[in-house]
Amino acid sequence: MSNEAAAGNSTSTLGHLALGLTLLAFGIGSTGVIDHVGAGDAAGLATWVGGVALFLVGLLALRAGNTGEGTAYSALGAFWFTWGTGVGDAGSAEAAGLFLLLWALLALTLTVASSGSGLFGQGVYGLLFVALLLTGIGALADNAGLGKAGGWVAAVAGLAAWYGATAAVAGWPTSLARGSRAAAAS
Incomplete structure (x- = not known):
């Protein structure tokens, strides 16, 4: 395995772990x-x-040439x-909602x-988009229920990202083989 492939795999695993833990903490806190x-x-x-x-x-x-993951992470x-450095600032709920909606656009792009x-x-990334969308709309509409729903979606996204990192380290599957039924039938 080349150094680029090893670096790409380890950055993917570390990225999923960091994203997963952060989403899980944010999500559970929001619920x-x-x-x-x-x-x-x-x-x-x-x-x-x-x-950071x-x-x-x-x-x-x-640096390893993985533009997609590099851009995303x-x-x-x-x-x-x-978000972490701005929590507790005296900004309005509307400003917080707009902030989350703008970043939801990034999640949609990803x-x-x-x-x-x-x-x-x-x-x-799809779950992250839904979480930010619900949380942002909840902040704009002053609707705690939407914020909590967004928190649950964020927690599920965090668990999925965490599982992806754990699966990579442990060698567990991260997808179902599409051809497994056809192979079993023959």
Whole structure:
């Protein structure tokens, strides 16, 4: 295996792990399922793991020639760093909602751009898009129920990304083979 392939695989695994943990913390905090834990409590993790680490992983992926993952991880690192450092600022709920909706556009772009990566890879970005969309609309409409729904979707996206990283390290499957039924029938 070449160094570029090894670097690409390790950056993908580390990127999924950082994204998964950050989404899981943000999502669980947004749901209110744990007393006295809110989305803002994930700010430290979002800043350093989701922001700085994910941005650096993106730069490493770009250096290894992986434009798709490099762009995704660098952009998501910028999002999480901005979100993590801005939590608690005196901005309005409308400004927070607009911020989340604008970043939902990034997640939508990543979803469309990852169509060649398979349903699993595309699913994480698709779930992130839905989570940001629901959370952003919830903030704009002052609707806590939409915010909680967005939190649940973010938590599921986080679990999916975390599973992707764990599966890569453990050698578990990340997709179902399409031809397995045809092979079993013959």
